Amino acid sequence: MMDRKKKRGSCWGWFVLLVVLGGAAFSCFVLLRNSKSGSVLAATFSVSKKYANALGIAMQFFDVQKSGKLEEDNIAWRGDSALKDGSEAKLDLSKGMYDAGDNMKFGFPMAFTASVLSWAILEYGDQMMLVDQLEPAQTSLKWITDFLINAHPVDNVLYIQVGNPKVDHGCWNKPEDMMEARPLTVVNVTSPGTEVAAEAAAALASASLVFKSVNTTYSSLLLKHARQLFVFADKYRKSYSISIPQVAEFYNSTGYGDELLWAAGWLYHATAEQPYLDFVTGKNAHQFADWGNPSWFSWDNKLPGAQVLMSRISFFGGKDASNSDILMQYRDTAEVIMCGLLPESPSATSSRTENGLIWVSEWNALQHPVASAFLAVLYGDYMNAAQVSSISCDGTTFTPADLRDFAETQVDYVLGKNPMDMSYLVGYGGKFPEYVHHRGASIPGDEFPTCKEGFKWLHSHKPNPNVAVGALVGGPFLNDTYVDARNNSMQGEPTTYNSAFIVALLSSLLSTSSDIKPFA
Numbered sequence: 001m002m003d004r005k006k007k008r009g010s011c012w013g014w015f016v017l018l019v020v021l022g023g024a025a026f027s028c029f030v031l032l033r034n035s036k037s038g039s040v041l042a043a044t045f046s047v048s049k050k051y052a053n054a055l056g057i058a059m060q061f062f063d064v065q066k067s068g069k070l071e072e073d074n075i076a077w078r079g080d081s082a083l084k085d086g087s088e089a090k091l092d093l094s095k096g097m098y099d100a101g102d103n104m105k106f107g108f109p110m111a112f113t114a115s116v117l118s119w120a121i122l123e124y125g126d127q128m129m130l131v132d133q134l135e136p137a138q139t140s141l142k143w144i145t146d147f148l149i150n151a152h153p154v155d156n157v158l159y160i161q162v163g164n165p166k167v168d169h170g171c172w173n174k175p176e177d178m179m180e181a182r183p184l185t186v187v188n189v190t191s192p193g194t195e196v197a198a199e200a201a202a203a204l205a206s207a208s209l210v211f212k213s214v215n216t217t218y219s220s221l222l223l224k225h226a227r228q229l230f231v232f233a234d235k236y237r238k239s240y241s242i243s244i245p246q247v248a249e250f251y252n253s254t255g256y257g258d259e260l261l262w263a264a265g266w267l268y269h270a271t272a273e274q275p276y277l278d279f280v281t282g283k284n285a286h287q288f289a290d291w292g293n294p295s296w297f298s299w300d301n302k303l304p305g306a307q308v309l310m311s312r313i314s315f316f317g318g319k320d321a322s323n324s325d326i327l328m329q330y331r332d333t334a335e336v337i338m339c340g341l342l343p344e345s346p347s348a349t350s351s352r353t354e355n356g357l358i359w360v361s362e363w364n365a366l367q368h369p370v371a372s373a374f375l376a377v378l379y380g381d382y383m384n385a386a387q388v389s390s391i392s393c394d395g396t397t398f399t400p401a402d403l404r405d406f407a408e409t410q411v412d413y414v415l416g417k418n419p420m421d422m423s424y425l426v427g428y429g430g431k432f433p434e435y436v437h438h439r440g441a442s443i444p445g446d447e448f449p450t451c452k453e454g455f456k457w458l459h460s461h462k463p464n465p466n467v468a469v470g471a472l473v474g475g476p477f478l479n480d481t482y483v484d485a486r487n488n489s490m491q492g493e494p495t496t497y498n499s500a501f502i503v504a505l506l507s508s509l510l511s512t513s514s515d516i517k518p519f520a
């Protein structure tokens with residue numbers, strides 16, 4: 001284990017000094033003490049102050065979204081809420097995170113938030129640590145994984161939702177003041193939900209790796225639940241959108257094959273067991289991997305994430321990567337995705353705004369550019385670590401630096417380099433959305449409206465009294481414009497999974513020294 005205090009301490013000393021000197025970046029000389037061998041390793045990191053600052057802000061949105069009994073008073077205007085969630089099934093489902101501007105806990109996107117946050121920590125936790133963000137990231141991750149463990153009380157049962165979205169969306173009140181019933185939704189053998197169970201398995205398997213060096217008991221517990229959930233997902237194959245049609249109105253799943261591969265990929269990384277590798281290279285892969293076709297990474301589509309995650313095995317798997325032809329197909333598909341993202345590539349996607357932002361959907365537009373940019377930096381870092389100098393896109397070659405440059409254009413756009421001169425990360429920069437579609441942020445701290453009374457705050461013409469710090473809002477239209485109005489949920493509603501993506505992206509860009517290693 002590394003000596004975290006020392007590492008952090010020496011970094012912050014330089015940080016303060018260089019901030020005082022007005023430097024835009026700082027370097028710090030870090031000593032890593034390897035307790036096993038007693039040897040001292042030295043490494044030099046150069047950290048971007050801009051991205052470090054943005055990461056510190058982005059991480060706070062998880063605190064804004066926390067349900068349950070808060071252990072730390074990180075957000076002055078938040079308090080305990082939903083303490084009885086789960087009680088109708090004699091479960092404690094008080095933790096977890098609210099989904100967006102509302103007070104719902106939707107298990108499918110919430111589990112995905114945890115999967116992406118785990119991935120960010122596993123790949124870039126060393127960089128988060130440099131700027132004191134590793135522990136907050138782990139704490140927020142655990143806030144979701146604690147919920148998921150409790151939501152899985154027996155083998156083939158998973159509670160996937162707390163609250164009735166129709167009722168919840170008929171109210172405008174703070175989570176602290178909720179009076180509405182909080183009904184539970186469950187998947188089980190008679191009403192299975194393959195994608196939601198598989199996503200929970202992916203979240204818990206990846207988190208088991210994160211916590212391996214922190215608490216082995218907890219890590220094992222996570223892995224045990226992940227294994228069981230994967231069996232449930234795989235054995236009882238049915239989309240939760242079909243079993244429980246009401247969910248389709250909110251987080252409709254367009255298929256479960258992507259989640260099965262993604263979950264098996266994470267379980268393979270967590271266990272190194274052959275059956276999971278067989279799963280991602282065998283008939284399920286042929287059925288679901290959609291090799292050769294690029295798509296967009298999102299809460300609904302895990303395939304691009306799975307292609308990049310499986311590339312990791314191809315790049316670094318050594319003799320484990322026995323089925324290398326198949327693994328190469330994942331990697332080739334990841335390359336097709338990269339070629340689509342790079343703006344100078346012959347196969348560059350045309351899904352972009354005039355100002356270069358990847359743009360796929362009017363609702364929550366920023367999800368795709370931020371998620372894609374994270375995959376681009378990561379893929380480039382895999383290439384660097386494996387000493388692969390370039391990829392070829394229809395005969396034109398591109399380097400890891402090109403992938404990183406692309407990613408920086410996306411995040412810089414988000415942070416204010418755009419025609420609105422506005423940061424879409426709330427709390428960052430001089431100008432950011434002030435009418436974010438978020439109940440808690442919109443209602444003054446000394447007001448406690450009931451369900452319907454609160455709507456006057458939705459319609460108020462005053463800016464939000466509370467800053468939803470770290471929220472990544474939906475984002476601009478295709479024409480690069482944004483309407484900062486509280487009822488504009490299409491553009492102005494932040495989501496918790498957006499935060500996982502922006503945290504992952506900013507962590508990946510913190511420094512230029514990539515240090516990709518085996519997870520375990």
Ligand SMILES: *[C@@H]1O[C@H](CO)[C@@H](O)[C@H](O)[C@H]1NC(C)=O
Nearest residue numbers: 185186187188189190191244
């Ligand atoms: C199984 O799940 C369905 C759908 O949520 C639910 O209606 C049913 O009551 C559950 N069955 C049991 C035994 O809990």
Ligand SMILES: *[C@@H]1O[C@H](CO)[C@@H](O)[C@H](O)[C@H]1NC(C)=O
Nearest residue numbers: 214215216217218219221222
């Ligand atoms: C480790 O995790 C277990 C299981 O969640 C928990 O009971 C225990 O208190 C944790 N230990 C520490 C030192 O946090």
Ligand SMILES: *[C@@H]1O[C@H](CO)[C@@H](O)[C@H](O)[C@H]1NC(C)=O
Nearest residue numbers: 241248249250252253254255
């Ligand atoms: C949900 O997704 C399925 C599969 O793509 C689609 O057929 C269905 O129309 C969608 N339902 C809703 C309500 O969007």
Ligand SMILES: *[C@@H]1O[C@H](CO)[C@@H](O)[C@H](O)[C@H]1NC(C)=O
Nearest residue numbers: 362476477478479480481482
């Ligand atoms: C930009 O696009 C939005 C949504 O399509 C539209 O409502 C708005 O009028 C457009 N603005 C400009 C300046 O073209």
Ligand SMILES: *[C@@H]1O[C@H](CO)[C@@H](O)[C@H](O)[C@H]1NC(C)=O
Nearest residue numbers: 459485486487488489490491
């Ligand atoms: C938001 O409110 C404004 C002013 O009341 C109205 O003009 C606009 O149509 C509303 N927008 C939406 C998306 O409801």
